[in-house]
Structures are given as C-alpha cells and as structure tokens.
Amino acid sequence: MNELVQDLAPAGRRRPPLQTLGDWMRRQRSAIQALQWTVVVFYLALLIWPALLPLPREYAHFYENLVLFAQFVFWGLWWPFVILSMLLLGRVWCGVFCPEGALSEWASRHGRGGAIPRWMRWGGWPFTAFVLTTVYGQLISVYEYPRAALLILGGSTIVAMAVGFFYGRGKRVWCRHLCPVNGVFSLLARLAPVHFRVDAAAWRRAPRRTPAVDCAPLVNISGMTGASACHMCGRCSGHRNAVTLSARSPNREILSLGDNAASRWDALLLTVGLLGVATGAFQWSASPWFVQLKQGLAEWLIERDIYWPLGDGAPWWLLTHYPETNDVFTWLDGGVILLYIGATTLVIGGALLLALRLAGRLLGQRTMPWRLAYGLTPLAGISLFLGLSALTLSLLKAERLDLSWAPGLRAALLAVAVLWTGRLLWGLLGAGGNGAVFRRRALAWLCLMAAAGLVVGSWVAMFYYW
Numbered sequence: 001m002n003e004l005v006q007d008l009a010p011a012g013r014r015r016p017p018l019q020t021l022g023d024w025m026r027r028q029r030s031a032i033q034a035l036q037w038t039v040v041v042f043y044l045a046l047l048i049w050p051a052l053l054p055l056p057r058e059y060a061h062f063y064e065n066l067v068l069f070a071q072f073v074f075w076g077l078w079w080p081f082v083i084l085s086m087l088l089l090g091r092v093w094c095g096v097f098c099p100e101g102a103l104s105e106w107a108s109r110h111g112r113g114g115a116i117p118r119w120m121r122w123g124g125w126p127f128t129a130f131v132l133t134t135v136y137g138q139l140i141s142v143y144e145y146p147r148a149a150l151l152i153l154g155g156s157t158i159v160a161m162a163v164g165f166f167y168g169r170g171k172r173v174w175c176r177h178l179c180p181v182n183g184v185f186s187l188l189a190r191l192a193p194v195h196f197r198v199d200a201a202a203w204r205r206a207p208r209r210t211p212a213v214d215c216a217p218l219v220n221i222s223g224m225t226g227a228s229a230c231h232m233c234g235r236c237s238g239h240r241n242a243v244t245l246s247a248r249s250p251n252r253e254i255l256s257l258g259d260n261a262a263s264r265w266d267a268l269l270l271t272v273g274l275l276g277v278a279t280g281a282f283q284w285s286a287s288p289w290f291v292q293l294k295q296g297l298a299e300w301l302i303e304r305d306i307y308w309p310l311g312d313g314a315p316w317w318l319l320t321h322y323p324e325t326n327d328v329f330t331w332l333d334g335g336v337i338l339l340y341i342g343a344t345t346l347v348i349g350g351a352l353l354l355a356l357r358l359a360g361r362l363l364g365q366r367t368m369p370w371r372l373a374y375g376l377t378p379l380a381g382i383s384l385f386l387g388l389s390a391l392t393l394s395l396l397k398a399e400r401l402d403l404s405w406a407p408g409l410r411a412a413l414l415a416v417a418v419l420w421t422g423r424l425l426w427g428l429l430g431a432g433g434n435g436a437v438f439r440r441r442a443l444a445w446l447c448l449m450a451a452a453g454l455v456v457g458s459w460v461a462m463f464y465y466w
C-alpha cells in the first residue's frame with residue numbers, strides 16, 4: 001500500500017505530528033505485531049499460571065506472590081487504565097495491544113473463512129454480553145480468584161479464537177460483533193480527542209483502483225465519520241491521501257450525531273448496562289443495604305424452617321467457593337447479589353429511561369430520544385473507571401501506601417463527569433429558541449441531570465459515607 005500513500009502536506013510544509021505518528025504506525029506493522037504477541041505471552045502466563053498455584057496467605061505482598069501480582073495487573077492496572085485509554089486515545093488498546101483481538105485475527109487468517117452468520121450481526125450482543133459477563137463475574141468473584149479469571153477471560157479468548165477460525169478471512173469478527181466490551185469501548189471512544197479522520201473529497205479525488213486496506217474490525221473506511229468502530233491500528237493512515245490521524249474536540253462526535261445514527265442498543269448499554277448493572281456490581285460488596293437485606297432474608301427463612309438457601313454447596317464456577325480462605329457464597333448470597341444488582345439497575349436505569357422519555361416529550365417527540373442518551377457517556381466512562389480503580393486502591397491500601405489523595409481525586413473525577421455530561425446533554429438538546437422553547441430545554445436537561453445525579457449520589461455514598 002505504500003505506493004498509494006503520499007505526503008499529504010504541500011512541499012515545504014511540515015506534516016502535523018499526529019499525521020506523522022499515524023503514518024509511522026502504518027509502517028511499523030511488524031513491530032506492532034511483535035508487540036501484540038509479547039502481550040499475548042504475558043497475558044496467557046498471567047492468566048493460566050496463577051490458576052495452578054495455591055491461594056496466597058493473608059499477609060503476602062503482590063510483588064512477591066504471582067497470584068496477587070496477576071490480580072493487580074489484570075484488575076488493578078489493566079482494566080481501569082484500558083477504560084481511561086478509551087477516553088483519551090480511542091481504541092488503541094484494541095488495535096495495538098489486545099491479546100484476544102490478536103489471537104482472534106490470527107485464528108481467522110488460518111481458519112475456514114466463513115461468512116458472518118445473521119445471528120451474529122444482531123445489534124443487541126454488546127449489551128447482552130456485557131450484562132451477562134458483569135453479573136456472572138460478580139457471582140464467581142472474578143476480581144479475587146485466578147480460577148474465576150481464567151474461566152471468564154480464558155473462556156472468552158477461546159470463543160474469540162473459535163469465532164476467528166470459522167468466520168472472516170483474517171478479520172476480527174469476534175471484536176466487531178460479540179466481544180463483551182466492544183459496545184463499551186465503542187461508546188467511550190466517541191469522546192477521544194484523536195481519531196483517524198477521513199477526507200471524503202480527497203478520497204474521491206484519488207485514483208479509482210486502490211487495493212483495499214486490511215482493516216481487521218471491518219470498518220467501512222470511506223464512510224468512517226467517528227472513532228467508535230475504529231481500532232486505531234494505523235493500517236489505513238494515508239490511504240488514498242485521505243486518512244489522517246487528527247485531533248478533534250472530545251464533544252464533536254456525540255454532538256454531531258444524527259437521530260438516524262443513534263442506536264437503541266447503545267442507549268440501553270449506557271443507561272441500563274453501564275450506569276445500572278455495572279454500578280450495582282461495583283457497589284454491592286460495600287453496601288450496608290446489602291448486608292441488611294441478606295440478614296433480613298436469612299432471619300425470615302430461618303423463622304420458617306427453610307434452610308436450603310443457606311447451604312454453600314454450589315461449585316466455584318457457579319458461586320464463589322473457596323473454603324481455604326473462608327470465602328464461600330451460599331445460595332442466599334448469590335440470590336441477594338442478583339437482587340441488589342437488579343434493584344440498582346431498576347432504580348438507576350429506570351430513572352434514566354424515564355428521564356429520556358420525559359425529555360423527549362418536552363421536546364415534542366413522540367418516539368424515545370435515544371440520541372440524548374449519548375450525553376451520558378462521560379458519566380458512564382468515569383463511573384466505570386471509579387468502580388474498577390476502587391480495586392486498585394484497595395490493593396494499594398493492603399500494601400500500606402498513603403492514599404490520602406484518593407478522596408480528593410475521586411471528587412474531582414465526579415465533578416468532571418457531572419460537568420461534561422451536563423455540557424453534552426445541553427448541546428444535544430439543541431441550541432437557540434425563544435423563552436418557551438428555552439424553558440422546555442432547561443426542564444428536559446434538569447430531568448436528565450436529576451436521573452444522572454442518582455449515579456453520582458451512589459458513588460458519593462460508597463466513597464464517603466458507607
């Protein structure tokens with residue numbers, strides 16, 4: 001493809017650094033592949049090896065015990081900072097580092113090359129896969145135990161490779177359609193201040209016959225207008241003199257979203273999945289309401305001589321079961337976890353959907369204004385980062401590090417989430433208007449912000465009161 005790529009800057013003018021970086025990524029494909037295989041080796045070692053070792057004694061440090069080290073790397077560093085990287089850099093993680101994507105693409109290069117079946121193209125997979133994985137992970141304590149991590153992450157990697165083997169020719173069909181975090185990443189990447197920009201006029205001006213770019217996640221590059229589907233691998237940089245790595249306003253992609261481009265599944269993933277299910281999943285273990293609910297139900301069962309829910313005979317792959325560390329879930333524990341996450345989802349997700357409906361009515365729309373939900377993306381991203389980094393901080397606390405800065409940082413992140421979400425929602429509600437229109441917009445904005453306030457309130461309760 002190199003012969004099709006020319007210096008986009010007129011002679012004598014320096015190319016912008018980002019454009020140079022994008023083109024450099026295109027030229028460094030072998031180096032990127034080498035990096036991906038290094039990550040694969042590291043990932044598999046940290047996933048499989050700790051699962052074969054005994055659980056650590058209580059007073060072990062993460063830097064002297066492989067089980068704790070893997071826990072720290074996977075859940076303390078990897079996940080929170082991958083989420084942060086989506087907001088700052090787009091999906092560079094997917095295109096340059098992700099071991100599962102690399103393995104799926106590799107399997108696809110050596111597989112059967114089948115057509116993508118219709119069921120796989122169902123738009124609800126990102127929502128469904130995220131919710132199921134999140135809830136299941138809580139039931140088997142995926143953040144704490146290496147066997148649980150091996151089951152969920154390793155199982156997902158095997159399925160990713162199988163999908164790669166059967167479908168697509170050297171493509172990432174898994175990443176595009178089934179990966180449980182694809183939907184989350186595609187939402188958060190919309191806020192990234194960098195993206196591969198496609199100049200439609202330059203694309204049309206280029207010679208008609210140019211070999212197609214080997215875009216692994218199957219992006220329609222000529223029609224690409226945002227960063228949500230792009231894995232930022234750099235392979236198309238400079239293609240037809242039209243694709244350049246560029247800076248942009250983090251608000252631009254969401255504010256320019258048309259009604260037709262808004263997806264109901266994206267909106268449900270934001271409101272019900274990320275702000276409902278995930279919030280409940282992050283908070284149940286710290287909640288005094290969870291303990292009260294469990295105790296109340298246990299007493300109620302005992303008074304009626306119903307004892308089987310208090311049994312703890314479930315296998316570890318169904319409910320947490322580690323007698324050696326006195327960590328064993330009863331059926332009641334499992335049921336109350338589901339109940340707590342379900343109730344959180346109902347309250348927060350329900351309030352957000354209701355607020356969307358009200359906002360739509362205030363704007364005179366009969367249908368659900370799914371587009372407005374995208375304004376909640378900063379809150380969802382920062383909420384996810386706060387939830388995942390809570391584990392990072394508890395691991396660092398166990399090492400007796402000074403964390404006196406953490407409450408201030410959390411408050412600052414929550415403030416950014418509120419301000420950024422408020423700004424996006426205001427923009428999405430539409431500018432201008434006379435007095436009555438303005439009042440309706442303001443009321444719609446207040447409805448949405450009040451519902452978003454439930455999420456902020458839940459984090460404030462967890463970080464500062466519980």
Ligand code: SF4
Nearest residue numbers: 215230231233234236
């Ligand atoms: S559009 Fe495809 S080829 Fe281009 S950077 Fe994104 S993922 Fe890579």
